[in-house]
Amino acid sequence: MNIEEVKNNIRDVIDFPIKGIVFKDLTTAFKNADCMKFFENEMYNLYKDKGITKIIGIESRGFIMAPILGNKLNIGFVPIRKKGKLPAETIEVSYTKEYGIDTIQLHKDALNENDVVLLHDDLLATGGTMKAACELVRKFGVKKIYVNFLVELDFLKGREVFDSDIQIDSLIHY
Ligand code: AMP
Numbered sequence: 001m002n003i004e005e006v007k008n009n010i011r012d013v014i015d016f017p018i019k020g021i022v023f024k025d026l027t028t029a030f031k032n033a034d035c036m037k038f039f040e041n042e043m044y045n046l047y048k049d050k051g052i053t054k055i056i057g058i059e060s061r062g063f064i065m066a067p068i069l070g071n072k073l074n075i076g077f078v079p080i081r082k083k084g085k086l087p088a089e090t091i092e093v094s095y096t097k098e099y100g101i102d103t104i105q106l107h108k109d110a111l112n113e114n115d116v117v118l119l120h121d122d123l124l125a126t127g128g129t130m131k132a133a134c135e136l137v138r139k140f141g142v143k144k145i146y147v148n149f150l151v152e153l154d155f156l157k158g159r160e161v162f163d164s165d166i167q168i169d170s171l172i173h174y
Pocket of ligand 1: 024
C-alpha cells in the first residue's frame with residue numbers, strides 16, 4: 001500500500017454535511033485492512049522515538065486510530081469530548097465555529113506536566129477544532145505537544161493557525 005493507493009480508498013462525498021463541502025470520507029479506507037495497517041505503521045514510524053506518554057483522540061473520528069497507535073506505542077489513550085459527555089471533573093475551552101460556539105473538554109486528571117502529548121484527529125481543514133484542543137492541553141503545562149492527522153486539506157492552510165512550537169504531521173495531503 002502506498003499513498004496513492006490509500007487515496008483511492010478515500011471517498012469524496014459532495015455537499016456533505018452542507019452544500020459546497022467535499023467531504024473526505026475515511027470509512028472506505030478504514031474498512032480496508034491494508035489501509036489500516038498503512039495508517040498504523042506510518043504513524044508509528046513518525047512517533048516511536050519521540051518519548052510520547054499519552055495519545056489524545058478528538059471526538060469522534062479521532063477515536064479510531066488514536067487507541068490503535070496508543071497500543072502500539074505502549075501508552076495510554078485520552079479522549080477530548082464535546083461538552084457534557086465526560087462524567088468526572090473537567091477543564092474546557094470554547095471556540096468559534098462557522099455556526100456558533102463549541103466547547104470541548106478533558107478530564108482534570110487526564111494529563112500532568114510530565115506528559116509529552118500526541119493529539120490526533122482524522123482530518124485538518126481550517127484547524128479550529130485542533131487549535132482549541134492544543135489550548136486545552138496547554139492548560140496542563142505538558143512538556144511538548146505533537147499533532148497528527150491522517151488527511152490535511154493543504155489549500156485551507158489550517159496549519160498556519162498553530163503556534164510554531166507545535167509539530168504537525170499529516171500522512172496524506174490534498
Ligand atoms: P476544522 O476544525 O475546520 O479543521 O475541521 C476539522 C474537523 O471537521 C475534523 O474532525 C474533520 O473530521 C471534520 N471535517 C472538516 N472538513 C472536512 C472535510 N472536507 N472532509 C472530512 N471531514 C471534514
